[in-house]
Amino acid sequence: VGLTGVTIGWALGFPAAVAAASGAVCTSIADRTDPLRLKIWIMGFAFAGTVFFTGLSGFARFDTIAFILATAFVGLWAGLISAYGKWVLSLAMTSVLAFVFAMGQAFATRSDVADHLMLTALGAMGYTVYAVVIAWLFDDRGRRLLLAEAMHAFAAYLRAKAALYNPDSEGPGAFRAMIDAHAALADRLQAARDSLFARRSHRTQLKRIDTLIALLDAFETVLSSDADLEALRHARDNPWGRELMWKLNGFVSQMAEEVERLTLALRFRHGHTTPLRHAEDARALQEAVAQAREAAPDDAIIHAFIATTNKLVLADSYIATLATALDDKTEPTTLAAGLDLDLFRQDAPRGLGVLLDQFRWHSPALRYAIRLSLAMTVGLGLTLIFPRFAHANWVLLTIALIMRANYSVTSQRRWDRVTGTLIGCALAVTFINTLPAPVLLLLIVLAVGTSHAYGLVAYRVTAVGASISSLLLLHFVDPLVHPQFFERIVDTLIGAGLSWAFSYLLPNWERDDLPRTVQGLLAADAGFAEAALRRVHSSQAYRLARKRTLEAVAQLSGAIRRLADEPNTNRRALASLGELLGANYLLASDLSSMPVLVKLRAQDLDAPLADAAITATRERVVALLSPEGGAEGVDAATPLRDSLAGMHGSAAMEVLGRRLEHIEHAARKVARLAARPVIEDI
Known part of the structure; x- marks a missing residue:
């Protein structure tokens, strides 16, 4: 970002450097540690989004109705593409940020818009090429x-x-x-x-x-x-x-x-x-x-x-x-x-068909897109009605940064955004009043880097960095120093309030998806049991089944955390889910112990007898964890079997027998907890 601004500024002057740097900043949002092949596509889409939404914002502003419709479209677009998964969230932010940055410009004619668009595209292209080359080299x-x-x-x-x-x-x-x-x-x-x-x-x-x-x-x-x-x-x-x-x-x-x-x-x-x-x-x-x-x-x-x-x-x-x-x-x-x-590898959704499939009323991506679009449109409306007290670019940026597809993340990011903005604005105003322009440009670069570094681990720090970089960029666009601090606080509070209010519109409650999450967990457990409960393991099948189970456990853990933040959550249900999560973790540990047990005691096991016992246990455990057999077999007593050690006097067979009994007991417990009515009716 800094190199882009310096290069363009050296050739075309300071105003051109600010415009080019804004394009580089927007494109840089999508610059993550991605596989090289995916990086090329992501940065290409980021460049296209920066150019398109900068132009949309600039040319639509000459007609109020057109600008309102453009704002609604930005919200719909940013929400709908969330159907492609986590990797496109940065592209959604690129689109919103490009739209918002262009809103802060004072364009007298469409020719001014075209000039700004050209400089923004130049900066975005420069950063895109830089990011791809650096990714290839490193x-x-x-x-x-x-x-x-x-x-x-x-x-x-x-x-x-x-x-x-x-x-x-x-x-x-x-x-x-x-x-x-x-x-x-x-x-x-x-x-x-x-x-x-x-x-x-x-x-x-x-x-x-x-x-x-x-x-x-x-x-x-x-x-x-x-x-x-x-x-x-x-x-x-x-x-x-x-x-x-x-x-x-x-x-x-x-x-x-x-x-x-x-x-x-x-x-x-x-x-x-x-x-x-x-x-x-x-x-x-x-x-x-x-x-x-x-x-x-x-x-x-x-x-x-x-x-x-x-x-x-x-x-x-x-x-x-x-x-x-x-x-x-x-x-x-x-x-x-x-x-x-x-x-x-995680197979990310691809193709236009994924986007077209979202136009269903119960689609989470569509409902999120409607919420985001209406919140941004209302935010714009408030700034048009009260132009002295609210500023559209910061309000819309706050809404887009806070609002997410589920209530829990929106709620957490709301407070992180407010406190981060308070800190960032205080620092930015201090910098503006005490530091020369070249140092401020350097701080923009450092703030952008900080926002990137902490984006996935500490959003409050990201909010501080984003507030500093955005405020300093807006300062160079329109250097009104003193009122900016209070204006940004008011704008942030308005955006945070709208995000909270609209999170209740067409919400995607975690409890609605919970039965499907639990069933997915049981299916992953059954697949893991099928692969793990063998004396001779297929490395490919076992590793793949283990991966799916670990992901299912992580998914349920995340769902419980998000559910705890939702209003009117049944605390008894949360306790039951926590118990299920703990039991399932122990079941996964039990199943993971089978290859280790065989590795440590392979020479001492009676192969035919061990195979028979493992097969019988595998069939019962898979039946317990299946949707058809789990409910019926949950309360049944564990079948009695002769002691494996007693049949051959082998310590290894005795250890195997205890482990199989323990696995079946753990699977029975997981199936019983998953079948609780309190979970089904949450």
């Missing part, structure tokens, strides 16, 4: 950034897990924090898959894929260690149980620190690192568990500690594998060649 840097974000999220998940092993922590609160960290990790992993799996023709690209797969394997092994979490939490009431819990807490914390350390290798294209296994700590942990077993050989909780310790030690070895994959000295494996990686 494609691997973007992949490393996504990998680092996924690894940081994994470290956060490990810390949340370590907190759960703290015997003095509050169980429900710590458990919910771990589930939230799990949901955040699932989002980061999917973003990494979408980018890294898109290109795999070069050695470096294959190395990044190996790193992500190693990270996924480490995550799955850690997840599998939660299969006995309920039993471990009951052990904190006795001295040896507390001591073992503290040792688990320390061991997992060390794993989190190691993952954080490994992210440093991603700072460089050809990074080097060495595995750091905690062999002595692992040995001390295993010896402590062995001593506890000698002291209480008949205590069933000891078996839970043994299984958990073995899985965590295995997870530590996978983190060492992650370090090996990160080291540029090692060669890429052939694992990527054995998987159809395209199946693991």
